[in-house]
Each structure stands twice: as structure tokens, then as C-alpha cells.
Amino acid sequence: MASIHDIAKKAGVSVSTVSRALNNYQDVNPKTREKIIEIAKELNYYPSAVARGLVMKRTQTIGLFFGDHMNSGFDHPFFMDVISAVREEAGDAGYDLLIFTNKHKERATYATLCRERGVDGVFLILTGGGKKKNDQLIELQESGIPCVAIDLPLEGERCTYVESNNFLGAKKAVLHLIELGHRNIAFIGGDEIAKTSFDRLNGYRAALSESGIDLNASYIEMAYFSEELAKEATKKILARNKDVTAFFAISDLMAFAVIETLQEHALRVPEDISVIGFDDIKEASTFEPPLTTISQQKYAMGRAATNQLMKSIEDINYRPSPITLPTELVIRKTTDYIMR
Amino acid sequence: MASIHDIAKKAGVSVSTVSRALNNYQDVNPKTREKIIEIAKELNYYPSAVARGLVMKRTQTIGLFFGDHMNSGFDHPFFMDVISAVREEAGDAGYDLLIFTNKHKERATYATLCRERGVDGVFLILTGGGKKKNDQLIELQESGIPCVAIDLPLEGERCTYVESNNFLGAKKAVLHLIELGHRNIAFIGGDEIAKTSFDRLNGYRAALSESGIDLNASYIEMAYFSEELAKEATKKILARNKDVTAFFAISDLMAFAVIETLQEHALRVPEDISVIGFDDIKEASTFEPPLTTISQQKYAMGRAATNQLMKSIEDINYRPSPITLPTELVIRKTTDYIMR
DNA sequence: TTGTATGCGTTATCAC
DNA sequence: GTGATAACGCATACAA
Numbered sequence: 001m002a003s004i005h006d007i008a009k010k011a012g013v014s015v016s017t018v019s020r021a022l023n024n025y026q027d028v029n030p031k032t033r034e035k036i037i038e039i040a041k042e043l044n045y046y047p048s049a050v051a052r053g054l055v056m057k058r059t060q061t062i063g064l065f066f067g068d069h070m071n072s073g074f075d076h077p078f079f080m081d082v083i084s085a086v087r088e089e090a091g092d093a094g095y096d097l098l099i100f101t102n103k104h105k106e107r108a109t110y111a112t113l114c115r116e117r118g119v120d121g122v123f124l125i126l127t128g129g130g131k132k133k134n135d136q137l138i139e140l141q142e143s144g145i146p147c148v149a150i151d152l153p154l155e156g157e158r159c160t161y162v163e164s165n166n167f168l169g170a171k172k173a174v175l176h177l178i179e180l181g182h183r184n185i186a187f188i189g190g191d192e193i194a195k196t197s198f199d200r201l202n203g204y205r206a207a208l209s210e211s212g213i214d215l216n217a218s219y220i221e222m223a224y225f226s227e228e229l230a231k232e233a234t235k236k237i238l239a240r241n242k243d244v245t246a247f248f249a250i251s252d253l254m255a256f257a258v259i260e261t262l263q264e265h266a267l268r269v270p271e272d273i274s275v276i277g278f279d280d281i282k283e284a285s286t287f288e289p290p291l292t293t294i295s296q297q298k299y300a301m302g303r304a305a306t307n308q309l310m311k312s313i314e315d316i317n318y319r320p321s322p323i324t325l326p327t328e329l330v331i332r333k334t335t336d337y338i339m340r
Numbered sequence: 341m342a343s344i345h346d347i348a349k350k351a352g353v354s355v356s357t358v359s360r361a362l363n364n365y366q367d368v369n370p371k372t373r374e375k376i377i378e379i380a381k382e383l384n385y386y387p388s389a390v391a392r393g394l395v396m397k398r399t400q401t402i403g404l405f406f407g408d409h410m411n412s413g414f415d416h417p418f419f420m421d422v423i424s425a426v427r428e429e430a431g432d433a434g435y436d437l438l439i440f441t442n443k444h445k446e447r448a449t450y451a452t453l454c455r456e457r458g459v460d461g462v463f464l465i466l467t468g469g470g471k472k473k474n475d476q477l478i479e480l481q482e483s484g485i486p487c488v489a490i491d492l493p494l495e496g497e498r499c500t501y502v503e504s505n506n507f508l509g510a511k512k513a514v515l516h517l518i519e520l521g522h523r524n525i526a527f528i529g530g531d532e533i534a535k536t537s538f539d540r541l542n543g544y545r546a547a548l549s550e551s552g553i554d555l556n557a558s559y560i561e562m563a564y565f566s567e568e569l570a571k572e573a574t575k576k577i578l579a580r581n582k583d584v585t586a587f588f589a590i591s592d593l594m595a596f597a598v599i600e601t602l603q604e605h606a607l608r609v610p611e612d613i614s615v616i617g618f619d620d621i622k623e624a625s626t627f628e629p630p631l632t633t634i635s636q637q638k639y640a641m642g643r644a645a646t647n648q649l650m651k652s653i654e655d656i657n658y659r660p661s662p663i664t665l666p667t668e669l670v671i672r673k674t675t676d677y678i679m680r
Numbered sequence: 681t682t683g684t685a686t687g688c689g690t691t692a693t694c695a696c
Numbered sequence: 697g698t699g700a701t702a703a704c705g706c707a708t709a710c711a712a
Binding site: 345 | 706
């Protein structure tokens with residue numbers, strides 16, 4: 001690999017002149033500049049990003065954390081679109097993406113890993129298992145490292161998050177069911193702590209309350225975004241409540257599991273029971289029957305997140321703020337008027 | 341960020357001693373080592389991967405190229421599993437993943453970008469548009485940079501590829517149709533140059549030939565792995581040949597498009613026409629009707645690719661060799677005995 | 681067992 | 697306009 005020294009020697013100038021010429025400084029003779037550029041091309045020279053990173057303290061690299069290693073964001077259909085947008089936008093801004101995967105470093109924290117690698121900023125896209133490390137999140141928040149999280153309420157001087165309006169989305173879902181005549185509506189939630197889960201539960205509550213329907217705890221189960229657990233939850237609710245006529249699952253994947261379980265119990269969807277999901281992943285429209293759900297603007301989330309991160313990186317005084325995107329009810333074939 | 345100097349000062353030793361202590365060299369007094377480790381912990385020290393990369397000429401980073409920017413591997417269901425495996429395995433081996441996205445560098449070549457970033461090795465996972473840059477591929481092949489491509493026949497001293505046995509897979513698909521009584525079988529291909537596409541076409545030919553069925557060019561269309569073009573291709577074939585009873589599309593996504601087009605023409609699948617795909621992506625089993633297809637071992641491909649790359653990186657004398665994985669016929673609901 | 685000196689490839693601060 | 701020179705943070709050959 002040709003270095004800046006090789007060019008300097010061949011051009012008969014000093015390395016500093018080469019550096020300046022190649023970085024478009026104005027205080028360099030047009031002729032020598034041309035010569036240098038010529039030679040650089042000839043030697044197929046490209047500056048070492050590593051060396052440059054060391055002296056500049058900027059690497060043009062964005063870090064990317066996924067939650068746990070198994071369910072990694074790559075294979076989670078919801079996050080895929082978010083990541084696609086991040087890729088696109090970060091690329092436009094002149095950055096590469098570094099995905100933290102090294103398992104020999106599992107004792108290190110988010111912030112430490114970022115500093116070690118010298119990334120200019122970082123995205124946190126944590127699925128299920130990854131959300132527990134509270135200390136680490138606080139450390140990151142206070143680290144001064146530009147950071148944007150998806151669906152996770154991080155807030156610091158250079159740290160913010162992007163989410164959907166989960167409260168209104170959930171409310172919309174449940175109001176839709178109520179308009180169809182349902183009153184005994186089951187809720188398949190995530191967990192007790194995640195903000196997404198929490199907000200959606202509150203949306204469910206609000207919709208019921210506004211409609212004068214009493215909350216009934218026996219209609220509520222947490223399934224931790226797991227399809228397996230969603231099946232269990234469905235069975236439990238079915239066993240406890242003969243009169244349930246609709247299910248609201250707070251992810252499409254869980255909604256699929258609910259539907260399969262209902263069908264195993266010889267219950268038809270939507271004739272016997274209506275089901276609505278959340279996310280509007282691709283499979284929602286090709287599923288049979290096509291799933292009624294709440295659509296999140298996944299691509300826009302990725303774009304907004306990247307936008308915030310870029311601004312944080314490029315202006316040390318910029319204070320990013322949380323962004324909440326609207327959702328939309330998408331009516332397909334798994335919800336219908338109550339029949340009994 | 342605490343550096344090795346800070347530790348040295350605080351411990352009253354030289355930086356080289358600190359470096360040796362932290363890197364588990366044996367020639368360092370156990371007591372001073374302990375003291376150093378203690379202080380390192382205290383200062384929350386982590387070595388700068390950038391600085392280390394500069395001197396070691398190793399970055400513990402694997403590069404990752406996706407073909408074009410739009411259809412990027414992230415959103416292509418086939419490559420997702422491959423990438424998931426890569427992530428997992430590379431992580432186990434102590435590497436992070438760098439995705440080349442920087443669009444300010446679009447004039448640079450694969451090899452140049454790799455050297456610039458100092459990645460230790462690189463994966464090439466090129467979808468559609470990315471396969472055209474032949475010069476770049478040759479440059480990469482000869483660059484000495486450890487490299488493994490997926491579905492792309494790269495071969496060099498430190499460069500190889502991983503693929504499925506596309507020939508046998510395609511043959512299996514077509515023989516399946518023939519066993520069901522079909523003789524007028526349409527072929528929806530990719531393009532004329534990609535090896536995957538080429539091999540699958542040959543498998544189609546071989547199956548026909550072995551079964552004593554003449555090849556009929558009017559049954560063959562290229563659709564470049566595009567769903568849109570697959571629809572067009574289906575219409576063309578349908579218009580030309582009233583007697584076609586089966587379609588073999590060389591990707592599941594194209595098979596879905598074929599089925600939709602058939603249904604628009606009031607043709608039932610599989611009652612009127614059988615359809616078989618290739619890949620066995622997740623959606624294949626949830627599609628309605630569930631798609632008969634040829635399953636590729638996507639996860640195993642990613643594992644094999646990573647394995648080859650790791651060996652190439654860690655042993656300069658290792659000569660990687662192409663790996664071809666077997667496929668499997670998965671019979672679902674879109675193929676049936678011929679009815680006419 | 682430890683310290684000194686050098687270099688990795690680049691940018692930046694000065695003189696000249 | 698240009699050239700020494702230091703610095704970035706670390707690893708290592710060689711001395712001590």
C-alpha cells in the first residue's frame with residue numbers, strides 16, 4: 001500500500017505538502033497540487049482511515065448495537081426497515097456502519113466499546129434481551145457519545161430516541177375493535193418495563209375507559225414479544241374467559257401466534273374472534289388471512305434517527321430531542337363485526 | 341479517555357510495561373501486573389482499537405459489501421439468514437463487522453476501500469446490480485485481501501466463494517414436476533451471466549433432457565430476480581403457450597409473483613398450474629398456498645463462508661476453496677399432479 | 681523484569 | 697508555498 005511518504009518522495013516534496021494538497025488546502029501551488037494528485041492516482045493511493053482516525057479523533061464510522069445475539073435485528077422484520085433507512089442515510093452523510101459483534105468483549109459496556117472503536121456516534125436497536133442493562137444505558141447517556149436509540153427512552157445531552165406514538169396507536173387499535181362491537185377484548189402485551197409495551201397497554205386502557213368498558217385483568221397477559229409465549233397466553237385467556245371476542249397483540253409476530261392458536265381451538269378468524277396486531281411488518285399483508293394491524297413508519301423512524309445522530313455528531317452544541325412518529329390503522333381481514 | 345500513558349504514570353512504570361502487562365506477556369512481575377490491571381480497571385481503561393490497528397496492521401474487523409444500495413441484503417430475505425450466521429460466527433471469533441455504506445467514496449473500488457479501512461477480510465454479498473463491476477472483482481481477487489463471496493465465483497489465493505449446488509437443486513425441482521406428470525414446464529430465470537442463474541438453467545435443461553423432453557425456448561424467460569419482471573415474464577409465456585402446466589421460478593420471490601399473475605388470469609395453483617420456487621425463504625411456508633420450493637442451507641452458507649474467511653485471515657498460507665452446499669426439495673401446496 | 685526508542689500513516693503547528 | 701517536527705495511542709526490538 002502506497003503511503004503519503006511514497007508520494008512525497010516521488011514528487012520531491014514533503015509529506016505535509018502532500019497532505020495539504022490531497023485535502024484541498026488552498027495554500028498550495030496549483031502545479032505541485034496537480035503533480036501530487038497525478039502521482040497519488042498513479043500509485044493507487046488511498047489514505048489510511050485508521051491513521052487518520054488516530055490523529056483526527058473522527059472515524060466516519062457509526063456504531064450499531066443490537067440487543068441480544070440470537071434475535072438480532074437482522075432477522076427481526078420490524079427492525080429491518082429501520083436499519084435499511086439508517087444504512088441509506090448514514091451512507092449519504094459519508095459514514096460507514098460498524099456492527100458490534102465481537103464476543104470476546106462481552107464484559108465491556110456500550111460506552112467503552114464505542115470509545116475503544118472510536119465511533120463518531122452510535123445507534124441502539126435493542127431487541128428483547130438487550131434492554132436489561134440499565135447501568136450501561138445510563139453510562140452511555142452520560143458519556144457524551146452521540147447516541148440515538150430506537151424504542152428506548154434514552155435522554156442525555158447528546159443522546160435521544162425515536163419511537164412511534166405507541167399510546168395512540170394502541171388506542172386506535174382497540175377503538176377499531178370497539179367500533180366493530182367488541183367489548184371483551186384480550187390484550188397480549190410485551191413486558192412490564194419496556195416503554196413500547198407500557199404505552200400500548202395504556203392505549204388499550206384509555207380506549208376501554210373512554211368507551212365506558214371496565215378493565216378486566218383476566219383479559220391481560222404479557223408474552224414478552226415471544227411467539228411461543230403468545231400462544232401460551234392465548235390459551236390461558238381462552239381458558240379463563242369464554243366470552244372473549246377479540247385479541248389485541250402488540251406485535252404482528254405475536255398476532256400470528258394468537259391466530260394459529262385460535263385456529264387450533266377450532267375458532268375462526270375473524271368470524272368467531274377478531275385479531276389485531278401492531279407493526280405492520282411485510283408478512284402482515286401476505287399472511288392468511290391478511291392481518292389487520294397498526295402500521296409503524298419504520299423507514300421514517302430510521303431516517304429521523306439518523307438525522308438526529310448526524311446533527312449531534314457534526315455540531316457539538318446540538319441538543320437532540322425525542323421524536324415520536326404517528327401510526328396508522330390498516331384494516332385487513334382479521335377483524336370484523338362481532339357475531340354473537 | 342484514559343490512555344496507556346495515564347496508567348503508566350499512575351503506576352510509576354513505563355508505557356511498555358503497561359502494554360506488556362495488559363497483553364499478558366509472561367516477562368512481567370506478577371505484582372506490577374496486578375497493580376497495572378488494578379489501575380486500568382480504576383481508570384476504566386480500554387485500549388484504542390484505532391491506535392492498535394495502526395501499529396498491528398490488524399483491526400479485528402471484517403468488511404461487508406452489499407451489492408447495490410437499494411436492495412441491500414438487509415431487506416432480501418435470502419441473505420438475511422446468511423448474514424445472521426456471519427454475524428454470529430465472526431463475533432465468536434472476535435471480530436466486528438464493518439458495512440461499507442459511505443457514498444462519498446463511490447469512486448473507490450472494493451479493494452481500495454478494504455485497504456483504506458484496514459479490514460482483515462471481507463465478505464461480498466452482492467445482489468442484482470452489484471455484480472457488474474468485473475474489473476473490481478478481479479482487482480479484489482488479486483489483492484491478497486482475504487475474501488469470501490456468496491454466490492459469486494471468485495477464486496484467488498486468499499479468495500473463494502460459497503454457494504448452493506444450484507445445478508442439482510434446479511434439476512431436483514424440475515424432476516419433481518416431471519414426476520407429477522408435467523412436461524410443458526416454464527422457466528423463469530435470473531439473468532444470463534450470474535452463475536446461480538446459469539447453473540439453475542442447466543439443471544432445468546438436464547432434468548428435461550434426462551426425461552426425454554425436448555427443450556423449448558419459448559418456455560424460458562429471464563426476469564432478473566425482479567418480481568415485476570417475473571410478472572411480465574409469466575404473462576409472455578402464458579400468451580405464447582396455452583399448454584404450459586408448470587412454472588419453475590429460480591427464486592421464491594419470483595415464484596410469488598408468478599402465482600399472483602396466474603391467479604389474475606383465473607388460473608388456480610396448483611389445480612390448473614403447478615409452481616415451484618427456489619430458496620425457501622421464511623415467507624414460503626406462510627404464503628397462501630404454501631410454496632413448494634428448493635431449500636438452501638442459508639445459515640450453513642454463512643457459517644462456511646465465515647469459517648473460510650477466518651482461516652484465510654489467521655493463516656497466511658491457507659488456501660481457501662469453494663464450498664458447495666446441498667439443497668433439499670420441500671414439497672408444500674403449489675405443486676400437484678397434472679390434471680389435464 | 682523493566683525502560684528507551686522507534687515506528688505505524690496521518691494531520692497540524694510552526695517556522696522558513 | 698513549503699518543510700521540519702510533534703502528536704495521536706499503542707506495540708515491540710533492543711538495552712539495561
